[in-house]
Amino acid sequence: MADGAGFDEFYQGSRQRLLGYVFLLTGDLAEAQDVVQEAYMRAWQRWSTIRGYDDPEAWMRTVARRIAVSQWRRIRGRARAYLLHGAADPVPAPSLSTVAVVQALSRLPAEQRVAIAMHYLLGMPVVDVARETGAPVGTVKARLHRGRAALAELLAIDSGEPADA
Structure with a gap:
């Protein structure tokens, strides 16, 4: 069971640093916000374990970095497919x-x-x-x-x- 008060305190104390870190990684504020949100959701689900770590924020940085890298890979795969196959043919207007x-x-x-x-x-x-x-x-x-x-x-x-x- 998650400890809401402890998590809230952790969140309040670390969110700006984590957002700044991920923003520097991605260069896109909206993407950074999405990554940080996902990382905090994962932390909340595992808070009973993470709160016992020596440095829970280090765990958050690792998770956020991995989420950002996964998104880069997904985007790179789309770009590669686009280069390989080209843009989708436009749908013709109905007669x-x-x-x-x-x-x-x-x-x-x-x-x-x-x-x-x-x-x-x-x-x-x-x-x-x-x-x-x-x-x-x-x-x-x-x-x-x-x-x-x-x-x-x-x-x-x-x-x-x-x-x-």
Whole structure:
């Protein structure tokens, strides 16, 4: 069990020194604050052992230094991967037809949207859509039929074409 009063006193007496030390290691105040916070969390969890050390602050410096080094390694690994593989390809903007379909789908009842998405987008058979949604197969077929008809109507209206074209 942690001794709250003893830990608080230790924290108050050492936090500025430890933060200054880690800031000198990292060169970034926000990163130093994160490292110090992590180190104090680890110290709190082990305070019943650490408080008996001759120099608990030395333990804190070691832990903080190791946390900072781990972060440097993680950042270096990301930089190496970036150099090796390059930046991720940007995601292209959706086409106008995709936007129109999504807008039309948003105007359908939820049950029809779900059935259409599962069947046409995910390629699920009608039987699987029925099982997953808890609806009878005939109901799923009806939702697909009505949904397609409604989409045809909505897309014809949105495109400016007559509804019966």
